[in-house]
Amino acid sequence: MSLPDTAPSLDTAKPTLADVAALAGVSEATASRVLNGSAPVSLRARSHVEDAMTRLGYVRWRAPRAQTSRSGSVAAIVTESSARFFSDPFFARVLRGASRTLSAAGLQLAFLVVHGRSEYTAAERYIKGGSADGVLLVSAHGRDPLLLTLQAVGIPTVMCGRPLVPCSASYVDADNVGGARTAVDHLLRGGRRRVVTIAGPRDMAVGIDRLTGYRETLEAAGLPALVGYGDFSHASGEHAMTRLLEHRPDLDAVFAASDLMAVGALRALRRAGRQVPDDVALVGFDDDPIAQHTTPPLTTVRQPVEEQGAVMARHVMALIEHESVAGAPNELPTTLVQRESA
Incomplete structure (x- = not known):
C-alpha cells in the first residue's frame, strides 16, 4: 500500500483525524491507536499514518487552557557522559525514532545530556521551568535522583528500559532476558561448552536482565x-575480555551484552592469538551498524531501537493528554542475526 501523491482538499479547515486516516488508507480507529500508542499496530500502518500526519500538517487538538501552558516540546534526558553519548550509536537511534514520531504530531524533541551535579541541577531547573511537556528518560542508573524529581514534579515521563527500582513511571524496553537466552542457546547449539559473558552495568536493569538470560541458559x-x-563501551569490553582470558584460558565462546563491548572483545582475542570463530x-547484542563491518562480521541479537524510541514517544504523548x-x-x-563470528 502506498500513499497517494496528493493530500485530500481540506480548504481552510484544519485537518482532522478522519483526514489522516483517509490519506493513510486505514480506519480512524487505527489512526487513533497510532497516535495514542494504546494498542499494537503494524509497522506498515504506523508508517503510513505518521507520513499522512506530516503531509497534512495534522496537530493533535488540545484544550485552549492547556494550550497556553504548554511548550510544544518533549525533553529526552540522557543520563550519561557526553563522551558516552556521542560514541554509542544506541542513543542516536532511539532519539531518531522518538523525534520522527513527535515531529509527525507537531511536537519538538529537545535532548539534554546529564552527568554530574551541575548538569543534574540544570536539568531540574529546565523541567521545573515548564520548558517541556513530557520527558523521555534514557539510560537511568540505579535510584536515579532525576527520576525522583520528575515524579515529584508530576511531569509525564517514559523511561527507556525497565526501571531498576519500583516507580510509577511508564517504560518501554526490549526483551533483554529472552534475547540473551537466544544468544547463549545459539552458542551451545554450535557445540560450545565454555561460554563466558561480558555483562553490562550492575546498576542498570538492561545489564541485569541480559546477565539473567545468560545465567539461566547455562544453568x-x-x-x-x-x-x-x-559499561557497554569498546574499552570496557576489551578489558573484561582480557581478564576473562586470564581466568579461563580455555574458553570457547563469549556472549557480550552489547556490540561495542563485542568489538572490544574481538580486539583482545586477536591480541591473544585467538581466532574468531574457529577458536572462540x-x-x-543490539545489532548496531558496526556489527556488519567487524572482521569477521558480528553475530548479534537485534533489538528494535528506533521502534523503541517511537513507542516511547507515543506513550509520552498519551500521558500528556491524560490518556492511560x-x-x-x-x-x-x-x-x-547470524553472521560469521558464531
Missing part, C-alpha cells in the same frame, strides 16, 4: 558461568 544446560563486567565464537497507557506494549521482541 539449564548444567554448565558453569563466568562473568566479566563492562562471539555473539553481541495501561495495557500498551512495553516490551519489544528481539531476534538473532
Whole structure:
C-alpha cells in the first residue's frame, strides 16, 4: 500500500483525524491507536499514518487552557557522559525514532545530556521551568535522583528500559532476558561448552536482565558461568575480555551484552592469538551498524531501537493528554542475526 501523491482538499479547515486516516488508507480507529500508542499496530500502518500526519500538517487538538501552558516540546534526558553519548550509536537511534514520531504530531524533541551535579541541577531547573511537556528518560542508573524529581514534579515521563527500582513511571524496553537466552542457546547449539559473558552495568536493569538470560541458559544446560563486567563501551569490553582470558584460558565462546563491548572483545582475542570463530565464537547484542563491518562480521541479537524510541514517544504523548497507557506494549521482541563470528 502506498500513499497517494496528493493530500485530500481540506480548504481552510484544519485537518482532522478522519483526514489522516483517509490519506493513510486505514480506519480512524487505527489512526487513533497510532497516535495514542494504546494498542499494537503494524509497522506498515504506523508508517503510513505518521507520513499522512506530516503531509497534512495534522496537530493533535488540545484544550485552549492547556494550550497556553504548554511548550510544544518533549525533553529526552540522557543520563550519561557526553563522551558516552556521542560514541554509542544506541542513543542516536532511539532519539531518531522518538523525534520522527513527535515531529509527525507537531511536537519538538529537545535532548539534554546529564552527568554530574551541575548538569543534574540544570536539568531540574529546565523541567521545573515548564520548558517541556513530557520527558523521555534514557539510560537511568540505579535510584536515579532525576527520576525522583520528575515524579515529584508530576511531569509525564517514559523511561527507556525497565526501571531498576519500583516507580510509577511508564517504560518501554526490549526483551533483554529472552534475547540473551537466544544468544547463549545459539552458542551451545554450535557445540560450545565454555561460554563466558561480558555483562553490562550492575546498576542498570538492561545489564541485569541480559546477565539473567545468560545465567539461566547455562544453568539449564548444567554448565558453569563466568562473568566479566563492562559499561557497554569498546574499552570496557576489551578489558573484561582480557581478564576473562586470564581466568579461563580455555574458553570457547563469549556472549557480550552489547556490540561495542563485542568489538572490544574481538580486539583482545586477536591480541591473544585467538581466532574468531574457529577458536572462540562471539555473539553481541543490539545489532548496531558496526556489527556488519567487524572482521569477521558480528553475530548479534537485534533489538528494535528506533521502534523503541517511537513507542516511547507515543506513550509520552498519551500521558500528556491524560490518556492511560495501561495495557500498551512495553516490551519489544528481539531476534538473532547470524553472521560469521558464531
